Amino acid sequence: MKPHIDNVIETRGALILGAGVAGLFTALKMAPFPCVVLADEHPGVSGSSARAQGGIAASVGAGDTWQSHAADTIAAGAGLCDPEIAALVAREAPDRIFDLLRYGAPFDRAADGSLAVGREAAHSAARIVHVKGDRAGAEVMQALAHQARETESIRIIEGFHAIELAVEDGRIVGLFARTWHGPIQRLILIRACAVVLATGGLGALYSVSTNPPESRGEGLGMAARAGALIADPEFVQFHPTAIAINKDPAPLATEALRGEGATLVDETGRRFMPAVHADAELAPRDVVARAIHRELVGGHKVFLDCRKAVGAEFATHFPTVYEICREAGIDPATQPIPVAPAAHYHMGGIASDARGRTSLDGLWAIGECACTGLHGANRLASNSLLEALVFGARAAEDIRANTHPWHSRGTPPAPARSAAPPVPRSLREVMTRYAGLERDASGLSEALARITQIERAGGHEPSLLNMTATAKMVVAGALARCESRGGHYRSDFQNTAATGTRTFMTLADAERIAAADAAAPAGPARAAH
Ligand SMILES: Cc1cc2nc3c(=O)[nH]c(=O)nc-3n(C[C@H](O)[C@H](O)[C@H](O)COP(=O)(O)OP(=O)(O)OC[C@H]3O[C@@H](n4cnc5c(N)ncnc54)[C@H](O)[C@@H]3O)c2cc1C
Numbered sequence: 001m002k003p004h005i006d007n008v009i010e011t012r013g014a015l016i017l018g019a020g021v022a023g024l025f026t027a028l029k030m031a032p033f034p035c036v037v038l039a040d041e042h043p044g045v046s047g048s049s050a051r052a053q054g055g056i057a058a059s060v061g062a063g064d065t066w067q068s069h070a071a072d073t074i075a076a077g078a079g080l081c082d083p084e085i086a087a088l089v090a091r092e093a094p095d096r097i098f099d100l101l102r103y104g105a106p107f108d109r110a111a112d113g114s115l116a117v118g119r120e121a122a123h124s125a126a127r128i129v130h131v132k133g134d135r136a137g138a139e140v141m142q143a144l145a146h147q148a149r150e151t152e153s154i155r156i157i158e159g160f161h162a163i164e165l166a167v168e169d170g171r172i173v174g175l176f177a178r179t180w181h182g183p184i185q186r187l188i189l190i191r192a193c194a195v196v197l198a199t200g201g202l203g204a205l206y207s208v209s210t211n212p213p214e215s216r217g218e219g220l221g222m223a224a225r226a227g228a229l230i231a232d233p234e235f236v237q238f239h240p241t242a243i244a245i246n247k248d249p250a251p252l253a254t255e256a257l258r259g260e261g262a263t264l265v266d267e268t269g270r271r272f273m274p275a276v277h278a279d280a281e282l283a284p285r286d287v288v289a290r291a292i293h294r295e296l297v298g299g300h301k302v303f304l305d306c307r308k309a310v311g312a313e314f315a316t317h318f319p320t321v322y323e324i325c326r327e328a329g330i331d332p333a334t335q336p337i338p339v340a341p342a343a344h345y346h347m348g349g350i351a352s353d354a355r356g357r358t359s360l361d362g363l364w365a366i367g368e369c370a371c372t373g374l375h376g377a378n379r380l381a382s383n384s385l386l387e388a389l390v391f392g393a394r395a396a397e398d399i400r401a402n403t404h405p406w407h408s409r410g411t412p413p414a415p416a417r418s419a420a421p422p423v424p425r426s427l428r429e430v431m432t433r434y435a436g437l438e439r440d441a442s443g444l445s446e447a448l449a450r451i452t453q454i455e456r457a458g459g460h461e462p463s464l465l466n467m468t469a470t471a472k473m474v475v476a477g478a479l480a481r482c483e484s485r486g487g488h489y490r491s492d493f494q495n496t497a498a499t500g501t502r503t504f505m506t507l508a509d510a511e512r513i514a515a516a517d518a519a520a521p522a523g524p525a526r527a528a529h
Pocket of ligand 1: 017018019020021022023038039040041046047048049050051052053054055056057136137160161162163198199200201210211212214215218219252344345366367368369381382383384385386388
């Protein structure tokens with residue numbers, strides 16, 4: 001049955017869903033081409049962007065080169081990065097940092113006035129621009145939100161929860177969004193000449209995550225349900241050092257702390273990373289996360305010991321982490337911080353090209369919900385805000401050059417109140433237990449069966465369908481990839497294949513994998529999927 005639509009609005013220009021760094025930067029680069037930015041929460045505050053602590057990677061430091069940045073990106077990606085995409089991102093990175101400076105981002109400066117750069121894991125040079133130590137995300141978002149509000153061509157509408165893409169003759173022509181006016185829920189169709197998804201990641205589909213509740217993977221789910229090609233969905237990155245103080249989302253002890261020399265120790269003070277990897281605490285994220293996971297599964301506790309490396313400077317150099325620790329009764333200058341891995345970043349996403357275009361006409365995807373091929377199987381630290389900037393600028397240029405604003409019709413919606421349903425606890429538990437840091441065929445089969453049950457029990461609630469579609473893509477991709485690579489570790493296929501291929505699949509492909517799996521006999525036959 002078709003849902004009742006309370007209002008149809010035709011916007012004059014593009015419609016951007018999401019007001020994180022990807023959404024706002026795309027809107028700013030699009031000006032003076034008109035656009036509406038739609039978000040369920042307050043722009044500049046919602047999503048992961050405002051929580052980013054480390055900073056943004058760009059070869060702006062003395063002696064650094066974009067070639068070295070691209071090479072580090074490719075090395076971290078475990079054989080699956082698209083080298084052309086890595087090169088174009090690394091090449092364009094400094095210009096996007098200068099854009100942010102123009103928009104008012106207050107990046108830290110060195111004594112000589114040049115941009116101060118820090119070093120993070122798996123970067124061969126100091127190339128992370130930051131703000132007041134660990135406030136990069138919050139400060140950049142504040143600057144972008146301010147700039148967007150001052151820009152005439154940008155209209156920001158908050159309080160709307162998008163649930164479905166609108167498709168006409170095979171083209172995306174807008175989206176359906178829900179909102180609440182007092183006790184009354186309304187469904188609105190917003191039509192636009194171009195739709196940009198900038199909805200962020202999927203971490204909140206996991207029980208332990210650094211992502212806020214908005215990161216439910218709904219943009220990916222909406223695109224998948226409309227038939228879009230999804231790339232590399234199985235690759236989820238787990239941050240090794242979320243602060244283990246039973247908070248949701250789990251706060252982060254930024255990677256920059258290990259860059260400063262902080263060490264990982266167990267409850268006896270034993271350092272375990274030197275025995276695992278030559279780069280010890282600065283090894284790639286997946287290596288560090290799995291090493292911590294194994295220590296925890298082995299019955300140990302794990303701590304990040306910053307006493308020597310940061311010590312008395314903690315409060316001034318890492319004020320955000322310092323405050324979080326103090327609130328939990330820990331003084332990180334004198335006490336080790338308890339840590340555990342948490343779902344953090346989705347390398348996969350809606351397949352998109354160098355202009356941010358997806359496989360569906362009229363639909364672009366930018367930021368964490370997209371998959372450009374930059375990250376491959378594992379993201380290099382501080383490359384994700386950068387990816388949003390580079391492709392936000394490119395998509396904006398593409399839309400400006402190739403689409404034409406319409407005449408607007410209907411009354412633009414006034415800000416209202418969004419009520420996105422929470423991720424069902426059962427879904428979060430399934431993803432954490434079976435599609436987390438270590439996976440195997442029988443667990444992934446179980447996950448597919450349980451996701452289908454959760455979906456059926458929820459009727460046809462579109463928001464839930466978005467989440468289960470995304471969860472299914474992750475699990476089906478993981479089941480189909482019979483090797484371990486980057487962020488994807490199969491305990492039943494621990495080796496990495498000689499040559500890696502990227503995953504490209506639709507929701508229909510994932511459904512076929514689930515159906516074939518359900519029909520397969522249990523046991524070793526399943527493992528050979
Ligand atoms: C704690 C933390 C620290 C990080 N540190 C760094 C770092 O130092 N450097 C780095 O490069 N990366 C970092 N990352 C990753 C980076 O922050 C994200 O990848 C990036 O911010 C994603 O930006 P985005 O604009 O794509 O999505 P988000 O910033 O997540 O924004 C998504 C937007 O979409 C909206 N939205 C989603 N679904 C809907 C819907 N159905 N209807 C309406 N609105 C919707 C949300 O409300 C939000 O406005 C960090 C991530 C976390 C969680």
